[in-house]
Amino acid sequence: MRISSAGLFLAIAAISRAPVANAERVLSSTSLNTCQENSGFTASRFNVVFTPNNASVFVNMLAVSSIESHVVFDIAIFIYGYEFMRRTINPCDTGFAGFCPMTAGKTSTPFNLFLNKDAVDQIPTIAYTFPDLDAKVRVFINSTDGSSAGHSVACVETNISNGKTVDLLGVKWAAAIVTGLALLSSAIFSGLGHSNTASHVAANALSLCSYFQAQAIVGLVRISLPPVVQAWTQDFQWSLGIIKVAFLESIYTWYQRATGGTPSELFSSLAQVSVQVEKRALHMVRPALDLFESATARLPVAAHSLARRADTTQTSSGSYVITGIPRVAFRALIETTNIFMTGVIFFWIILLATIVFVAAFKGLCEAFVKAKWMRGDIFQDFRNGWRTVLKGILFRISLIGYAPIAILCLWQLAERDSAAEVVLAIGFFLGLTGTLAWASYKVIRIAKRSVTLHKNPAYILFSDLHTLNKWGFLYIQFRASAYYFIVPVLGYTLLKAIFIAFASGAAQAIALIIIEAAALIAATVLRPWMDKKTNSFNIAICVVNFLNAIMLLIFTEIFNQPPLATGIVGVVLWILNAAFTLVLLIMLIITTTLVFFHGNPDGRYQYMADDRTSFMKSQSQLNTTTELDALGAAARGDGRGGFASELELHSEVQHPEKQSLSSDRWHVPNEYTHQAPSVASSGHEPHTPITSVTPTQPAHPSDGLDTQNNASPHVFRAENNASPWQRGAGYEH
Template structure:
């Protein structure tokens, strides 16, 4: 049923993508005019041109400011992906362009239809109307007729209205990621922990790849149009989602807390927005000189945008790039971006809490009404609060890249004092929470190593620790329990480069290259994930991220390569990442779907080398759980008998409590020196070989058809043994089932 639902969603989304594209009228559009020469004497605050080949007419709506007086000629060059395809010269007096023959100084409003000849229309290839996110540019030099000197240069980016930035794609990706994460939780609740761990690991890695794609778009580096649109498909993973009524609330909140919101979308009818392909370093010098005059012309909100972005341009148009470019393409005011991401993260947490609580209530109702067996989801029903805590920790880990970038970026924007306070609270709170959780895992693992010479023993044998802290280490092999620390460090450093280096594309490109190179080398050398297939899956993601970092360095123009190189590399990046994302999706979907068609999904995956499966116990599947729990507690070395949650996982203790110092003391890490004689023998100490609490002569599970329960070996008396004496030491090659794999053998 899950797979059929997914197929229906994919079919509907595919139809929504194809049908509008087939019915759309072919056209070429340009919405901004950018200067491409220092001391340019011709600029435009508003520039809209639409050419429709069906009637061979171009509609122009231009508000320009000119300092040129006299007759000029237009030297026009049209290029696609950096390759010049058309180059011609036009005399405005010959074609009858009113107001441009001769050109006069001052403000020139132009709004008219311009017929295009069949000869000119035939030079435009048909693919220009169909290929999504066309990377085409028209550059015009204004040359004086008498001297031939260039007095101005303007260029306009051309689009055909087709794009890979599609709402349907975003919904499909979000639904698939959500269903896979929910599936892993359901499978784990049914007792198939091995399959659930693999599915959860794949889902988290897939979601991390989505976020890495979104981070590419958040950089201020020159990105070709197809790369901008492709990365825009993944911005939902960073909480950048446009909801109109929420934007009104955020604007009101900012004003109420002393901020000044931008009004960029309210001024689009009078002011053009240049979606700049490079940062401030690429802005022409003339734009810097005209900033003061620009600030007087622009509306107050637009001026505030310029001050925040440190972007300066002339004659009323202004520039967005990097994080602001993403906000503009998403239809979000840049001053509302932080609150948008923060709100959606909080909503995700609230809805998750409600969903878990509702599922708990439904399970109890189903058991009471006998719609479901009493042992179904038994562990979840008995410890659902602990499970909920673990889910919230996992959401914190998933949302950390998003909130780290937005909170750090808010420090550079200061949209309002209240928003800065929120940014401080969330970045400090989430970073502290994850570091605290990571430290708990490390201390639990170290105690397990000290007591059992194996970190997997306590990490996976105690269900309370596994349900709460398992999100940090279950995807790694037991000996790499510490790897969450490098992952958090990688995320934080990458977020700093995105948030703090918006004004320097070269610094971002070099930083990304070094970060991704370190991640790839670390993943390839350490191979910290739980098995070979999971390691290959994640190393492949790191390799693609590293290749993307190389492409970003090329896009930053640090090599001064021709524009054609950027156009070709942009297409390669798009196709590489699109194919790779499709392969990842298919692998995760197929893996998850096959689990639901198997009677025992755990058999599909090989057991991990750290032998974690032998330490995981299911309260609903093992017979005689009370006695077996007591045996496990004795093997773990709990002093006061069996304690379900271990001393390392006490929720009532804070980070600074004295109990933590007491537990980190080496004296508390030793096993008890005395034990019941019947369980351990007369001479049990740390210097003697460990003994099994189970009598080797008495089988745990009798094979007779009507067995009588064997007396518990944990009764503390010598008389419980048939021979009347304690068991002898086991040989090294005949270890107890409770010791096998725990570091004793």
């Protein structure tokens, strides 16, 4: 039996110490990589498992050696970049057959090794229990004969895994389900008329989803990441649409071939190719072609499709170092050339599923009302304008999906998997970017019109139901005076996508620090979100994103820090983000759940200072007796049976003399007449359309208006500076 140096170094890899645990413990490795040029020993398949309970090491590998001399093994063990131990072993002293002296040839016979108790007892607890263990064993094979004596003739290394990882299916499902249910809850509250609650829940859910995407983007950078960072960021790749569905992957591969592309075949070559995701990157070791004649027909194809990619470099020994998006694809068990189609198609599947769901829900509501299983006033706004609501939902999904679509489409322009996919990338990117840009322009235009006519952007943005349902996804999470903030948000997303798709590792890290710092400063100074709690929620996310960017810069080793520092920073990034994610999830679960058991859901949240609730058709708000309720009811036109349409509002600008919401339709509660002392003291009645009405029952246009003395309410309020619609945060100046 021939025992390779690979088997020997794994045996030495078990030089750590730990007490025996109740559960079965193992240390394993699935790849042996060369670590010097012209290494005289390579392994194309390498599977080793060490079981401490019986002190056995099972080795199954395909290896080739070109060394013919006496050698010694210089073995170093690294844990989180720290050289834990170094030993030199002479195989002649230990009786390893085939290594005294070492001879050229191939090794393919599986075998077992047994360690002594002292070696097993030296294994530390961390080797068995810590997830995504960053442990590496490196073996230099040094010749002791002739002119090469004292020189390394081969170098091999491997990463050791204990089988424990933070890349867990349960984490992915938990994060996705909580976010999805929160978004669904906001839609339900909105349909039931609790607009204040719906906007708060939706704002928090969208912010949480954007944070998940930010963590996923960390895993896409062209930077060597510690194993625990790779695993943690993989938990959130679902938020970018990177989800494997086996039959769809086959379709993507077929489509790429049919359109002139060359699919990668990494996973179909695993029987001949050893693959390892390690601290410094992903290495694919290609065997010498004389060992695998049967693989010569397909290995060059896979090699070509990988070597041409911007995220892939090939060493002189034939191994591949893969970072960035291909690394994420490999960990997701997706061929690199399929990841673009995977993300894009998943986005469109969500859009189509949403259309079907909303249409089906509309049909069920109508059927239940007709069968008298549900009151006719439930979901009435949704049933009357479900098409507009559907458009708003699709726009919101487009906003959530903009980050992955921008990243993958721009990346595809650099990779060019096939001509058809490049065309799709251009179309999807320009289409989605144009759609969101047009929506942002519409919101800004409507808000400016509202400011011109009513001195308050909240008036039209929140009183016009058509505008709120269709375009509200862009501004409802912000205070009314910060309606424009969606533009910086889209710019922030686009800039990140550009650098992730095109820049190198160091450039990505520096750019992300600048971008995240700008986002943090803007969020802290402007505080654009709807209230104090939502601002705090988002500012905390910006802080963590900025810290993540700093740690990415450290991973580039631009500071030449010791490897141990890099390993520690990787653990810190995981612990920080895991704890923060848990806190955000618990907060969202608790706040959303409590709302369902609250008699007045809108009452759980403080009404925004921009007076939006006075203009929104919220059932709970309409039951209160405040001054702004009466103003909101009059502004909505409840007295004449509905809301002003977007067309009417548009005509106000074109034909001011025919304003649909002009002075003959403005009715202010009686108490506002007492806010004009200068007029009252003159002994003359103010020439205004103000009538005596109760705060909760606005007057009808026909209720005794003096049409001959119908002075403009704008003039009256300007003279007396008593407009209640110019109060609140952001409107004092």
